[in-house]
Amino acid sequence: MDPKQMVHEAILSTRLHLPFLHRTKLGPSKINGAGRGLFAIENIAKGEAISCYPGDALLYELPPSDDEEGDVDETEDDYEDGTETICLWGAHVPLAYRWDEDKVFDGTESTPPLTAYAVSVDEHYSIMGHPDLDDNPAYFGHFANDGAGEFAFDGPNSQNNKMAALELGLDTGEDEGDEGDEELRVEDNIAAYVMRSLEVSNAMHRSLVDGLHVVTVATRDIAAGEEIYITYGPDYWVENSK
Numbered sequence: 001m002d003p004k005q006m007v008h009e010a011i012l013s014t015r016l017h018l019p020f021l022h023r024t025k026l027g028p029s030k031i032n033g034a035g036r037g038l039f040a041i042e043n044i045a046k047g048e049a050i051s052c053y054p055g056d057a058l059l060y061e062l063p064p065s066d067d068e069e070g071d072v073d074e075t076e077d078d079y080e081d082g083t084e085t086i087c088l089w090g091a092h093v094p095l096a097y098r099w100d101e102d103k104v105f106d107g108t109e110s111t112p113p114l115t116a117y118a119v120s121v122d123e124h125y126s127i128m129g130h131p132d133l134d135d136n137p138a139y140f141g142h143f144a145n146d147g148a149g150e151f152a153f154d155g156p157n158s159q160n161n162k163m164a165a166l167e168l169g170l171d172t173g174e175d176e177g178d179e180g181d182e183e184l185r186v187e188d189n190i191a192a193y194v195m196r197s198l199e200v201s202n203a204m205h206r207s208l209v210d211g212l213h214v215v216t217v218a219t220r221d222i223a224a225g226e227e228i229y230i231t232y233g234p235d236y237w238v239e240n241s242k
């Protein structure tokens with residue numbers, strides 16, 4: 001492997017020692033059914049760092065290859081378009097925490113896949129925070145919920161979506177008599193989700209040092225006790241509603 005790529009992967013999947021970044025705690029989310037959430041334990045000003053996003057594992061998308069050597073091994077998730085994604089664990093993650101590939105890509109009945117904790121850093125890599133590595137407040141970015149994820153599942157003809165579409169000046173399809181709701185999918189319902197999520201979000205993940213580290217930054221002043229919300233974006237909810 002290219003040594004530059006090895007260094008890139010090693011840095012991307014490293015947790016730094018940042019004991020001063022202790023500004024948050026975990027607790028039950030204020031959003032019904034969202035599991036745990038991230039809460040400020042002190043006032044955080046707009047533009048300040050809240051926590052970092054851990055690269056406990058990397059998702060690396062291999063370029064499509066013509067080589068059909070039957071090399072489907074257990075570390076790969078193959079997609080129909082010929083791309084393969086592999087999961088690379090950070091050296092700091094204890095062996096007992098390294099999930100097998102089924103759990104990483106598909107989850108179990110009671111556990112979401114690790115890919116639900118992925119944030120894209122560039123065209124090849126996403127970083128994933130491990131939900132069981134939850135004792136370091138400097139790396140709590142993966143516990144921030146989307147303040148409006150539930151809106152992503154409203155139908156396009158829901159009242160929420162129509163109101164949001166009208167506010168955005170989008171065509172609601174009202175005049176075209178499109179009553180056929182049978183084909184509704186989450187991607188059809190973008191307007192209400194995006195509007196509501198941006199309205200309630202108070203933070204975003206930002207990549208630093210040319211994508212070698214990701215930090216969660218306040219996008220407005222946050223008071224102690226407030227839950228931290230990020231806009232995941234429609235693609236996240238399309239992926240994670242399957």
Ligand SMILES: C[S@@+](CC[C@H](N)C(=O)[O-])C[C@H]1O[C@@H](n2cnc3c(N)ncnc32)[C@H](O)[C@@H]1O
Pocket residue numbers: 029031032033034035036037112116117118131142143144145146147148149150240
């Ligand atoms: C990156 S994790 C966030 C931390 C997670 N809540 C936990 O307890 O580990 C993303 C997952 O949190 C949940 N989540 C986030 N925002 C949500 C929302 N608005 N409504 C419902 N579930 C949400 C979903 O299960 C999603 O796949």
